[in-house]
Amino acid sequence: MTIVQLTEALDEFAGERDWGQFHSPKNLAMALSVEVAEIVELFQWVKEGDSHCLAPEKLADLQDEIGDVMIYLTNLAHKFDIDPLEAAAVKLEKNKKKYPADLVKGKSAKYTEYGGG
Amino acid sequence: MTIVQLTEALDEFAGERDWGQFHSPKNLAMALSVEVAEIVELFQWVKEGDSHCLAPEKLADLQDEIGDVMIYLTNLAHKFDIDPLEAAAVKLEKNKKKYPADLVKGKSAKYTEYGGG
Amino acid sequence: MTIVQLTEALDEFAGERDWGQFHSPKNLAMALSVEVAEIVELFQWVKEGDSHCLAPEKLADLQDEIGDVMIYLTNLAHKFDIDPLEAAAVKLEKNKKKYPADLVKGKSAKYTEYGGG
């Protein structure tokens, strides 16, 4: 599935239910944050090293939540004619210039300052 | 840009900077929530009706933040071999069954209970 | 109940369950964000004007969630010997200086820039 196909499928889904009226950018931003918190919930008490491996039912939950986040992100982005994948590509290019590899490589202590990506 | 291309570009970006060590799923979930909050910040004091239209500099910020969210979502999903677009497509099919259009259409008061999508 | 009494009660609660081991500041920050999202969830599809009034069961949920946020905030603050009420008082004084009443009063359009409080 492509972003364009997902966008169209979401439009159709909301249209058939007359739910577009709830999808103001303000509301979509809130919904996006609620769904992301459900991802955070899966990892909140897990040790960092253990977070690489999830039990099968947690993994299924994670896939659902990632789907929800992608849905709301696409809905919100579409309101402003933004393609999330293109936005990511543009941001990645910015990050490459902001954090030159030879300057930041291996400087883990500086990671917070440099911000990551 | 496709998800596969973005995933590869992100891997290369992190690899060149030796930043993979910070990208535990636990940390990526936190970073994802921080970036989403930057989107929420753009809309927190805006009236719902006004949130459809952003000033140019806010719109540029929004595109950057959507890029950041997409980047961390893709990074996190990749740790578990999940494709965010496919996860969204699967979730959308679940939502179609959960909220049949003829049952929920126009029932705006029920929206919160039905959960949206 | 005072902050000191709450802090002591929370310490006793965690101690009796041997749960202090999970209460690293990093984990408490995540838990705090998860609980706040449960508050956001109550308001995500509600119109701004309607958000002043909640149905009784939603109000009970809100009280529970506010309790949870206060619990995690107090737990986190206590790790660094911070009193949340004192921190609020100090921050309020800073805000008074940062946003002089005669300068910002009624300038609603400037609210986002001034940041609020």
Place this chain on the structure above:
Amino acid sequence: MTIVQLTEALDEFAGERDWGQFHSPKNLAMALSVEVAEIVELFQWVKEGDSHCLAPEKLADLQDEIGDVMIYLTNLAHKFDIDPLEAAAVKLEKNKKKYPADLVKGKSAKYTEYGGG
């Protein structure tokens, strides 16, 4: 400072600036989540074990952010005549019954299921 004193000081602050118009519960919930994310940001790349100790400037930031969270939590709670400290006390009593110490003590693997507190 007590909750009552803080509530009065916040009312006066908002009143002098005519900012009460922005303080709908919906908006306050959003602002609360944005401030909590600023706390999460402080810990996102820090190892769990290292999160117990913050550099002085980070500690000052944390105190500010805890103040902000307490301010918005108090503002939101006040809209519904809820006292955050009393709400925490009530929730703690519920948690004591839900998670009996003799049942959950030391069962760290069960922590996620039991939910913590």
